[in-house]
Amino acid sequence: MHHPLLEIKNVSYSVPGISRQILSQINYKIYPEDFVILLGSNGSGKSSLLKTLDRRTEATSGDILLNNKKIAHYSQKEFASLVITLTQNTTESLFPSLTVLENCLLALERLKDKTLLKQQNPKQFFSTHLKQFNTNLAHHLSTPVSVLSGGEQQALVLALSMLHPPKLLLLDEHVSALDPSAAEYLLTFTAKIIAAYKITCLLTTHNLNTALRFGNRLLALNNGNISREFNEKEKKTLTQEDLLKLYLPSHII
Amino acid sequence: MFTAILSQLFPLLPLALAVYISFFILRATDLTLDGSFVLGAAVFAKMLELNYTPTIAGITALLAGTLSGTGVALIQRKQKIDSLLAGILATFVLLSVNLLIMGRPNISLLTKVTLLSNGINASELDINILSGAYSSILCLGVCLILVTRYGLLLRAFGDNANLLHRLGKNVETHRICGFALTNSLAAASGCLTAQTIGYADIGMGFGLTLTALGAVILGQQILQKFSPKQLLHGMQAFSVCLVGVAFYLLATNGLLRLNLSPIYLKMILGLILIMFLRTANLCRKKGFYASSTT
Numbered sequence: 001m002h003h004p005l006l007e008i009k010n011v012s013y014s015v016p017g018i019s020r021q022i023l024s025q026i027n028y029k030i031y032p033e034d035f036v037i038l039l040g041s042n043g044s045g046k047s048s049l050l051k052t053l054d055r056r057t058e059a060t061s062g063d064i065l066l067n068n069k070k071i072a073h074y075s076q077k078e079f080a081s082l083v084i085t086l087t088q089n090t091t092e093s094l095f096p097s098l099t100v101l102e103n104c105l106l107a108l109e110r111l112k113d114k115t116l117l118k119q120q121n122p123k124q125f126f127s128t129h130l131k132q133f134n135t136n137l138a139h140h141l142s143t144p145v146s147v148l149s150g151g152e153q154q155a156l157v158l159a160l161s162m163l164h165p166p167k168l169l170l171l172d173e174h175v176s177a178l179d180p181s182a183a184e185y186l187l188t189f190t191a192k193i194i195a196a197y198k199i200t201c202l203l204t205t206h207n208l209n210t211a212l213r214f215g216n217r218l219l220a221l222n223n224g225n226i227s228r229e230f231n232e233k234e235k236k237t238l239t240q241e242d243l244l245k246l247y248l249p250s251h252i253i
Numbered sequence: 254m255f256t257a258i259l260s261q262l263f264p265l266l267p268l269a270l271a272v273y274i275s276f277f278i279l280r281a282t283d284l285t286l287d288g289s290f291v292l293g294a295a296v297f298a299k300m301l302e303l304n305y306t307p308t309i310a311g312i313t314a315l316l317a318g319t320l321s322g323t324g325v326a327l328i329q330r331k332q333k334i335d336s337l338l339a340g341i342l343a344t345f346v347l348l349s350v351n352l353l354i355m356g357r358p359n360i361s362l363l364t365k366v367t368l369l370s371n372g373i374n375a376s377e378l379d380i381n382i383l384s385g386a387y388s389s390i391l392c393l394g395v396c397l398i399l400v401t402r403y404g405l406l407l408r409a410f411g412d413n414a415n416l417l418h419r420l421g422k423n424v425e426t427h428r429i430c431g432f433a434l435t436n437s438l439a440a441a442s443g444c445l446t447a448q449t450i451g452y453a454d455i456g457m458g459f460g461l462t463l464t465a466l467g468a469v470i471l472g473q474q475i476l477q478k479f480s481p482k483q484l485l486h487g488m489q490a491f492s493v494c495l496v497g498v499a500f501y502l503l504a505t506n507g508l509l510r511l512n513l514s515p516i517y518l519k520m521i522l523g524l525i526l527i528m529f530l531r532t533a534n535l536c537r538k539k540g541f542y543a544s545s546t547t
Binding site: 081105 | 406409416418419421423
């Protein structure tokens with residue numbers, strides 16, 4: 001058995017002053033190169049769970065271990081090189097008024113090893129890198145990011161995070177703001193990249209189709225609790241109907 | 254009129270650059286610059302009075318500005334207090350600090366050997382050339398910093414401080430560096446102004462940040478009209494400030510020439526500023542700022 005990359009131990013989260021428990025007693029282990037689908041309806045706690053995982057919020061109780069070390073014990077620099085989150089809001093992950101090239105240069109700040117910063121020809125290097133993600137981007141190095149289309153921005157965010165592939169990639173419905181064809185393209189592409197770079201990934205979605213097609217494990221979240229877990233074998237035999245049952249609030253079924 | 258404008262232009266240039274950096278790069282409404290301007294003048298005047306050499310006095314004035322910038326950045330630490338409020342609070346505190354430093358509301362420098370004059374019989378031309386040299390060297394130096402990797406980090410801080418934090422950078426360090434830089438520029442401005450007009454006065458900074466902001470916005474509008482090509486970022490900052498301050502001074506001196514009663518001066522300037530700020534806002538909606546900061 002491998003050693004888990006990420007271990008979630010009894011994690012609960014609630015907002016002070018509000019009685020509702022947003023996450024209650026979550027326990028889960030994610031192993032290297034897992035691609036876990038986190039399925040849940042709006043308000044099920046998907047995004048809150050991701051936020052506690054990438055330290056945007058702090059769990060009220062419980063521990064989160066990354067490589068057997070509590071995430072709170074990592075320095076910001078170390079943590080930044082290990083974990084990246086992509087959300088549907090690209091302005092969170094980019095410097096909107098800076099150019100594509102400047103965003104690339106800043107993305108390198110995440111690196112511990114600064115050799116990449118001393119590129120002989122940064123423009124050449126970045127345009128080759130960006131070409132793999134979106135051919136348009138390579139021609140727009142001096143364009144301000146805010147002028148790019150939503151699809152291009154999301155592709156750029158992905159490209160920037162792969163300048164130095166993280167150990168753990170958290171995808172918080174990162175394609176849900178895009179039109180269906182762009183979303184489909186980017187999602188397939190993301191899956192390819194994850195496989196190519198051997199990145200461990202956690203993807204949240206409320207789309208059953210996405211949940212079936214991607215990932216090797218599935219986790220269903222309902223009202224802040226894990227309602228079902230499926231391992232690799234079980235997930236392969238899942239059908240849309242099975243998932244639909246999970247999805248509906250329990251009182252309807 | 255031309256020499257009058259020149260003698261006001263160069264001392265104000267560092268302040269304009271400070272305003273440019275804090276409003277358009279750090280994206281903070283930093284009113285502390287008013288207080289730091291006086292602080293620079295006060296420290297310089299006091300140091301001369303204590304018989305230090307002008308060079309040491311000038312350097313101390315710059316350091317004092319750095320300190321006040323650090324102070325105001327610390328007040329805002331972790332976004333606990335809004336930058337506007339922090340600036341007002343800091344200016345409030347600086348009023349006492351400046352009085353404490355000077356010991357009285359004003360100190361005359363007319364008979365002193367300063368960085369710009371050797372005492373009583375200095376020619377106005379010499380003063381202007383020297384103040385032009387000091388202020389240009391200082392501003393160009395800062396503009397050079399803006400095009401380096403460090404300048405890029407400062408712009409990144411203003412654009413998306415949260416992301417900078419997630420990239421593993423210490424946001425507070427950049428906040429402190431940015432504010433220390435702008436406030437030491439303001440102090441330099443105060444220091445040069447005191448030497449040009451011949452005294453340091455507790456009320457000399459009043460409303461200057463807003464005035465400089467008006468000038469910078471004016472400069473930006475003019476440059477955008479007449480030079481469609483994007484200049485290198487650092488050069489753009491410098492030329493925007495230079496053009497803006499020059500046009501602003503032309504306007505004020507012109508108004509005074511029209512025999513306008515000084516009672517109306519601030520009101521009319523205020524109205525002109527409102528006009529500039531409103532047109533700037535229109536441009537912001539059209540995405541002007543998005544392209545101007547590249």
